[in-house]
Amino acid sequence: MNVFRRLRKHPDSDSTPQGGIGDAAGDMKEKPDTAPLKLNVEGTTRPLPTDDTPAYTSEHLSFAQASDVGIVRTNNQDAAASFFATLSSAENRPDFGIFVIADGMGGHHDGEKASAIAARTVLAELTRRVYLPLLSMDEEQRPQITEAINDAILLANDAVINLVPEGGTTLTACVIVGDFAYFGHVGDSRAYIIHQGQAEQITRDHSYVQRLYELGNLDSNELSNHPQKNVLYRALGQPEMQEVDVTWRRLPANSALLLCSDGLWGQVRDNELVKALAAHVEPPTVCRELIAQANLNGGIDNVSVILVRIPG
């Protein structure tokens, strides 16, 4: 989806219909944003620089997703998938979300096929293994969420190997239950938690340059210009791939969770992420801003973003 360009042609159309269900979206007061490149939108108050996230007061999470081909490339090899459920009922169930970003690699449309297959395989498996058991509310059958994420990504790996033997993809997945986030990760897409003006990178890039950097053989300047910066040592589509990074975080109140492909983090610095979040409340607006920013800074790659707001 080409959010940035489509927006300029059709300023009134909402690129991403998702944005929380029911009262999740209804609680937000910000006006619709029609000028994505202008950070100060009429009618909003710009918060102090240290307030990264303007107060988003709701009982529920809200989210948005956007993906764009960028300026240089002709096809979008990224895939993004979001599944969000919120229940307002006497049972007081936690909000639930599955969020996936995949960045495909390979010629002849193999990259986009690989990322698409991987994203939907993970989504399907996590729905089956985690969401449906949660809904059944059977305490005997509490899902093993970390194991489910691990297995879902390995299943996606098998699917890519079988269906797109010449393709590969990164994959970063997050399952949220209430204020608890579970992550699974392979490759160099990223997950961040942005809180109190700081962006914490949750995932570790499986790239050679990152590895050389960790070992002290590269400094941070060399990192972004290294000729091998696109070489991954782990990705889906490898028969040897058996190891998925898994981790978890408790999401702080009034924070944001961001998943993105390298088209975003390669073009937009961490402090710009924080700034965009400080300037806007509504997740679709933030996603549009970030994609616009990536394209403004060069747009050399596909860009995909999923943003989840955690209420304060």
Place this chain on the structure above:
Amino acid sequence: MVDTMQFGGGGGDDGHQGSLKPNQVLHTRYKIMGVLGGGGMGTVYQARDLNFPDVRKLVAIKEMQLLSNDPGVRANALRNFRREANILAALSHPAIPKIFDFFDINERAYLVMEYINGGDLEVILSKTKELPVEKVVEWAIDLCDVLEYLHRHEPEPIIFRDMKPPNVMIDSLGKVRLIDFGIAKTFTAGVKHTMIGTEGYSAPEQYKGDVTPLSDIYSLGATLHHVLTRKDPRLEAPFSFHERPLQNFNPKIPDALVAVVEKALQFNPVERFQSCAEMKAALEAVRYPKFALPMVAAGQPGNGGSMTTTFEEAATSAEIQPRWKFKTEDEIRTTPTCWQDLVFVGSYDTNVWSLKLEDGTMTWKYPTQGGIASSPVLDEQNRAVIFGSEDFRLHVVDARNGRSNWTFNTKDRIRSTPRVQHNHVFFGSDDGNIYAINSVNGRKIWEAEIGAPVRSRPFVTNDLVIVGAESGELVALSLSGQRKWTYRSKKGFISGPLVETKENVCYIGSQDGFLYALDATSGFNVWRFRTNGPVFSSPALRGNLVYAGSADGYLYAVNTQSGKEKWKFKTEKPIIGSPIVHQTNVYFGGTDEKLYCVDAESGKEKWHFKTSGAIVAAPLIVGDLVLVGSLDNTLYALPLVT
């Protein structure tokens, strides 16, 4: 230099089927018997050489397909193939399979080689549990020998470039054979996964296309590391071998061998062995250590000799002498507690004993009517020692003189260690209830029915009481006793839960063999870690590692974020007691009668002390003493050696 291989191919099995069928005769000479293996590099057949009609001479034939459609590229590839096959055919070394013939037919190239009856190291690894270290050293010496031969090849050295377990065969005589010279990669490299490198054995400089004989040394180090640790480097971050020290996986590996592998794996080539001959010499020194024989003869006959670290262990252990010992009249199954200059220990002889910390002399003892299996705990505010007894009662005793303050009756034995928090005592009973009692006067505030004996020690946070039961239920109650959530494991909980209160994550071991991490607010499972025996031991935390012992005999250190093992420490018998963390060490006792002190980060043993009975409870550290009770009835006060 001869490029037998091009770097960059991701490789892998993509289901290529060979073009030849069984019984087909290739090149009017080789009768195909079957397929030996296949993959991205082509198919390998077993065939019979018909030029020897009277004997069954078997050969291996590798078939490679030209992938490009460009006639120029194809012609070039075939030219390279012939050139390299000629070089390989001229090699002569016992560890290198002989090349008998090569030819191309219908745009396919064939290499006819000696057939090796045996298994490659990858297969051997998957089929065995442990390989003798001596054997691995033998193989390593032979591999150094063949690599040295290749590196000394004239006019140019041959660099193998692809040293890894699947390329090392062990033949039917137990000899090392190096297979799969990368000749085939000329045909397939650069097509698939150009963005993904998977060669976990390759040296850092190889990724820049800078390959020297020293790169083979790195890959040999990586291969040895994989064989010795059984951790496949293709599944780990590149160049991360130093994060997986050999002795964490196999304490029997001698230091000298560790040093050889580490040197081969140096990031910087100039810090590695500068030739395979040098590495071979170092390995031979490991095989025949100079002073090994006299030591074995004098010390420990029949103990396998120089490859063990027994001698050194005995030395460190001998240095530790208890400051004092105190013998009770029955087994000590509990952890002591301390107040000022006194230590209190419960014994199965029905007494709680009060001893002077300084010298272990008794100041008072408090008798109950049943064995003590619930560890005494201190209520600092009321200067009281609180413990349960198998006489069904909770006893609260004045720490100064051992007089009873009050007791509380339950309907069955109490084996759960109490928790004193928020001016209340929380504990479970075999009667299936958990109780909250006012710690000053012994008045019951509430009891909550759990439905099965509660022997686990409750953990109390600012809003929850979490406790495990024999039924396999882990129950979280509000401070007023209302059930908030329940987590069910397949078997009972004896282990006490531990809540990391900043993130509010609860860790607990279960008799179903898992160590669990749960979201303490909701009871959802964060991760679970499988051990091979029931986990009775209550976890301990330090930084991002959680420690617990298992009845499989290992103490595990598990990463709290990933739920994956950082290290495990092998003892000789099941671990029942809980570990404790003190500064940079973990202390725990085993049913192998030993108290261990292990480095918390690396899992390396610092020292151990042997008692005369199994240790089933956690030790206690006070000042410069480690206190531990044993089923030999004795409480030991050991100096805190760091």
